[in-house]
Amino acid sequence: MTRINQTWWTNPLSYENLQFDSPYNTYLYAGLPPGPIANPSIEALQAVAFxxxxxxxxxxxxxxxxxxxxxxxxxxxxxxxxxx
Structure with missing residues (x-):
């Protein structure tokens, strides 16, 4: 697999990557995932609010x-x- 920019993220994604069986894979499962996909810290929320x-x-x-x-x-x- 070739990765561009040498990051931990697979780039570019292949069709095979999109077949990963997970309830968070919205390519396979319609609707929202069962839990949060991002959870900002209280500091991040405070920085936005103030x-x-x-x-x-x-x-x-x-x-x-x-x-x-x-x-x-x-x-x-x-x-x-x-x-x-």
Whole structure:
């Protein structure tokens, strides 16, 4: 199996991957799964309910592939930070 980006997630998914027998596999079982598929922490919920004040309205991934982000106050600054 070939994996793109060397992550733990199988990428791309094959037809065989979609046949995995699990009640959470909505390709095989219609409707909602029997339990939560994601469970955010209380800290994550609090961060959404009470976001930190910041002057930054724009962000994007940096162009170097590092996984970091560049934040901008104005749309013009945001456009100046776009990758070539």
């Amino acid at each position: 976001p930190e004040t910041s002057p930054y309205y724009f962000f994007q991934a940096t162009c170097d592939g590092s996984g970091y982000h560049t934040f901008s106050v104005t749309f013009e600054d945001h456009l100046a930070n776009l990758c070539p």
